Amino acid sequence: MASDLAQGVARRPIALPGGLRPAVNVTISVAVVCAFTVLVGLFGQFSDRAMVVGVLDIGHSLMLAAALAGGAVLARRQRMASVLIVALISGAVAGGLVQALVVVARWANLRWMLVSLTPVTLNRVGFLLPDDQAALVLAASGACAALVGAGLVLCGPIPRRIVLGALGGVVCAGLLRELIRGILGGLGGVDDWGFTYDGLLPAGAAVSAAIGALVTIRPGAARYAQLPPRVKLGARLLCLLVLLALPALTNDFVAQVMMLVCLYTLMGLGLNIELGLAGLVDLGFVAFFAVGAYTVGLLTADATGAGGHLTFFAALPFSIAFAALAGFLFGLPVLKVRGDYLAIATLGLGEIIRVLVLSDMLKPELGGAQGIVNIPKPALFGFVLSSPTRLFYMTAIMAAAAGYIAWRLQHSGLGRRWLAVREDEDVAQALGINLVGVKLSAYTMGAGFAGLAGGIFAGMVGSVFPQSFQLLVSVNVLAILVVGGIGSLPGVIIGAAALIGAPEVLRDLGEYRYLIYGIVVIAVVRLKPDGLSPKAIRQREAL
């Protein structure tokens, strides 16, 4: 045994466990990834935004993450201590390569093709230092990151979780600075030492790292699990209350984001009835949202074709009713088709509504591309809901009511009939279920939820334009269901928070924030195909 081991060691040079090729591959990959971020402009976009003020910007964080991942890949191939040296060298070489590429790029002047490759950006890669010093700094930081990456793989699970948690904490705090600033600012004065307008200060970073590490190792988790259910419920309610109080305590930005999440939750609840329960794929869901919005617009604003000057809350029931009616009427001819064909047919409906409101024919009534403006803000007994915070609470109350209705429906006999139709139409019919009636009821009620969301949207924005009712809205709602878990009510909220909330909160990332959206969708579909919060029965059976 011992001699085998000795032979194995003797055959392989200690400096390069696993041979030369993995190390070279990883080195080149890391350098290429870093160069790529520079070439496509990712780096340029983020290099002036601080992750930790005066220490690290977001652009360089991306590069360090690449080196970290490279080190981890190396260590996973060869779980030996000597791999640390390989990772060190590999990271250093990759860092040097990046600076070498910068020199080449400056000389070759590729700006005619790659617009974002400005000299300033190139200089920023090397921290505005002379080339030789920049190469040294980049090599050193690359080596450190790769070393940490390899070390994380080799060390035990607990240190790994602590370090990853700390890093995650800093990254979250750095990226969500607007949100956190808002919260801290609302609580008063805490932001002076931890946050500035530019971003996280080193002290704030240390605190975030500590919080991140604490969250990952969860010191009190075992004791919490033993608490009586009533205490746990109380803790959850307390969390919910804090969450609900956030918009009032903080700024309008937080309120706006949470309002959007609530609005999409409302729509998600509607589509969940159609798709999650009754199994009807609907890509034209935005149509009912549009009907609801235009109903409120026409009934409340001084529009040309306006029907009356109702108050917002008087008009809202009409939004629901008209959207439900639209769902019913459209469902009649369309619901006889199944599966993929239904998806295509509903896709058509979404476009029909958008084209209709844009058309010259209805321009006198609906305002064409100019839409309907001057929709008064919702008011209740003279109390005008003007600020985003007040509007958030209105939306939240509506969403909660809708959630209650959706929950009752799901567990009613009608809900079971929807499920039966989703599972097997023919068998359901042979049990005496009227297919058209059951499908129409799902379609009508789902549309009603979307109509309510549309009505709220109109009152919230104060104007209605055809451009607001793109196919993207339907796709968004569908993605919310997929990410949250189709057919699961908590999943709708979680999905809305992940797909609508996260990109809004990450406004710092500019147009790249939809990258996050895409990554979330792909990651969920790949790693948790049942969604982030699958139905309870699935969870129970999976054990």
Add this chain to the structure above:
Amino acid sequence: MTLLLSATGISKRFGGLLAIDNVNLAVPKAAIHAIIGPNGAGKTTLFNCLTSFVKPSAGEIYLNGARIDGLRPDLVASHGIARTYQNIRLFPDLTAIENIMVGLDAKSPESLLGALFATPAHHRKVRDTIARATALLAAVGLVGRGDRLARHLPYGDQRRLEIARAMSIDPVLLLLDEPAAGMNPVESHAMLELIRRLRDEFGLTIILIEHQMRVVMGISERITVLDHGACIAEGTPAEIRENSAVIAAYLGARAAKHGMDALERQG
């Protein structure tokens, strides 16, 4: 003896294929009637005609004197015909008890407003539905398995659950499509007992398709034999056993002299 089901001159044509050719079926109340025949003889198609899964090309079907052919499948079900399927078709992602509750709900829907506002009447109704579903589970021998997903039940239990679900709409006529398929002798004997009990306790009329001769001969009062879509014989088990046309259809003309007994021994 009053007839519960009477089907006359049923034919079903799929393009150029005559799947059923002028079949008559008369089943009295509380009878157990078997339909047998080689693969592709049109047995399941006949069931599909009876339940309106497909519309017969010709013929008339009466249940309790009411004409039911050409009605929508859900209306046929509300007339009191329930069925099971050759390849089990449960609602796989619903629990066993939910599978049954779907049928109970469909038979007597609860008030939607009551469900929304959780009225006391609604709670009573739900308790009642659950109690009836539990009783049906017990009737087919699935006590304590109500909370399992239908897809996770073992094969034999799935067959039993399908019967319980069919029973949930309170039918007068139960169509069983190969209820003992794929079962070993012990299991198929238990299934046979269950079918007999359903008839005796619930007063049901049962038509079953079955391949296992042991089951067919042991349970049915009358047998209809289909071959290539046509009815080639009808009679009591004893008559069918002696019928040379049936033996020829099953075993080929040359083997006919060995008789039906050999087939029965094979199971």
